[in-house]
Amino acid sequence: MPASGVSPLVYSQARHDRVTTGTLDQEALEALGRSSLARWFLLWRGRPAITEEGTILEVNAEIIGRLSGLDPRPDTGHPAFHLGLDGEAPLHLLDLSALPGRPDAETGKDLGPDLDLPGASTFQDLRGIAYTLEPARVAALAHGMALAAWHGAHPFCARCGSRTRLDKGGRMRVCLSADCGTQHFPRVDPVVIMLIEDPTGERCLLGRQARFAPGMYSALAGFAEPGETLEAAVAREAKEEAGVDVVSCRYVASQPWPWPTNLMVGFIARTGGTALTIDREELEDARWFTRAEVAAMGNSTDGENGFRLPGKDAIARHLLLGWLDRTL
Numbered sequence: 001m002p003a004s005g006v007s008p009l010v011y012s013q014a015r016h017d018r019v020t021t022g023t024l025d026q027e028a029l030e031a032l033g034r035s036s037l038a039r040w041f042l043l044w045r046g047r048p049a050i051t052e053e054g055t056i057l058e059v060n061a062e063i064i065g066r067l068s069g070l071d072p073r074p075d076t077g078h079p080a081f082h083l084g085l086d087g088e089a090p091l092h093l094l095d096l097s098a099l100p101g102r103p104d105a106e107t108g109k110d111l112g113p114d115l116d117l118p119g120a121s122t123f124q125d126l127r128g129i130a131y132t133l134e135p136a137r138v139a140a141l142a143h144g145m146a147l148a149a150w151h152g153a154h155p156f157c158a159r160c161g162s163r164t165r166l167d168k169g170g171r172m173r174v175c176l177s178a179d180c181g182t183q184h185f186p187r188v189d190p191v192v193i194m195l196i197e198d199p200t201g202e203r204c205l206l207g208r209q210a211r212f213a214p215g216m217y218s219a220l221a222g223f224a225e226p227g228e229t230l231e232a233a234v235a236r237e238a239k240e241e242a243g244v245d246v247v248s249c250r251y252v253a254s255q256p257w258p259w260p261t262n263l264m265v266g267f268i269a270r271t272g273g274t275a276l277t278i279d280r281e282e283l284e285d286a287r288w289f290t291r292a293e294v295a296a297m298g299n300s301t302d303g304e305n306g307f308r309l310p311g312k313d314a315i316a317r318h319l320l321l322g323w324l325d326r327t328l
Contacts (some may be wrong), residue, residue, distance in 0.1 A: 009255040010313050011142045013135035016084040016091050018143075021169070029082040029169040032090035033072060034061050039086070040072075041093040041141050043148055044101070044112045044123045046259075048141055051119035054129070056137050059118060064094060067115055075165050081147045082169030083140055093144030097152065127259070131312040142258040149260035150186040157182055187261060192233045193221035194249060194267040195319040196242075198274050198288060204323060205242060205271070207278075207286035215298075216308040217289070219316040221264070234267050242286050243277025246270070252328050255315045264315045268328060294324050 021029065032038060039058045042049040049057035064072055072080035077098040083091040099113035112123035126145070130138045147170045154173055157164050162177035164184060175182045196205040196219075206217035222237035224230055235246040249269035257264045278286050289307075297309045310316040322328030 008131070008135065009253060009315060009318055010130050010133075010135050010138050011256045011258070012139065012254070014139035014143065015136040016086045016140050016143075018084040020085050021082060021090070022171070024169075026167055026169065030073065030080075032082060033064075033080060033092045035090055036061070037088055038090045038092060040064050041091075041144055042096060042117070042121075042123075043093055043145060044096045044099065046097075046145065046149065047112065047123040047125055048145070049112075049117055049121040050124045050129070051121045053119065054132060055119075056133055056141055057117065057119060057121040058137075063118065067117075070094065070096070079148070079151060079166055079170075081144050081151075081166075083143050083147075086136075086140070091140055091144075093141070093148065095148040095152070097148070127313060128311060139256070142256050145258040146188075146256065146261045147186060149258065153260070154184060158184065189262050190224045190230065190233075191221055191257070191262050191264050192224055192230055192237060192267060193219050193264050193315055193319070194234045194238065194246075194269045195219045195316075195323050196238055196244065196246070197268065197270045197323070199270065199272060201270065203274075203288040203290050204294065204320070205244065205276075205286060206289055206320075207241065207283040209282075210284045212284075213308060215306055216310060217285075217287075217297075218310040218314070219266075219319055220286075221316075224265075230265055230267075234269055238269065238271070241279050241282045243275065243279075244271040245273065247272045252319060252322070253315065255318075257315075266315045266319050268319065268323065291324055294320060 038061045051057050070078050072094050079095050081093045096113055101110040101112050102114050104111050151166055157175035159182045160177050160180040162175050164173040164175050167174045173184045207220050208217045220241050224233040231249055234249045238244050238246045246269045249267045252266040252268055254263055254265045276286055297307045299309055
């Protein structure tokens, strides 16, 4: 049975101050990155550097300068992002995705670039280990990962097609065309995720996609569409994916999800009936679970047979355990 109480929303635990440096120009932000107090995260193709001890690698400006002559400026092949201040310490992220990777001799898995990193660090997927790390640092890292993902996907101006450059430490991109000069700002994609109760409130509706770990079921979710309220998105997604009619919903919590730039907005909803019509293009399966069945679920990464919970860093788990304990 899973531990009682809701799971922490680890990506929501940021404490760094984004506001203080929001009015500084690019030159001033780069100066902060050279400060002896600066702390740098390293990222490679969506995977942060993690130490052998299982902590997030943070290096100083001197080490950044030594890493194979890397040039942490906005218009180099290794873009640098300013995240804010943790007390007096500026937080930055350096995206090394332009560097080639190297395969593991035994498994063939790509280990990332061949760099002499402190702490025998390797580049690892944050999902699955985030809940074992210091929450405020995980949240700051997630901030940087989302920025890197958006900037990496927007090298050209959506208005005129010209090249753009990173500015304001990653808070915007600016079109380089003298005839255009449009400013583009990193977007956040809102995703509603809803734990749906039956009319009695004693069963919840969970679904699974083919890409999920064997036996794992999770709350239904989907992107909010233009001109749509979040509540309307909850009702639409429930109807589209499972054929159920939502009669009420209430907001619970939100969590950034940097794969790539999502904001997960969590709800608990209730239906007027229990008949299901499953969209098999969206879901492999969906079914109603009793509280006892949810309580018996194993973790998504363990070796148990049967049904499994979503990962410990997912807001779906937060919703499920809160519903199970009747604390949400």
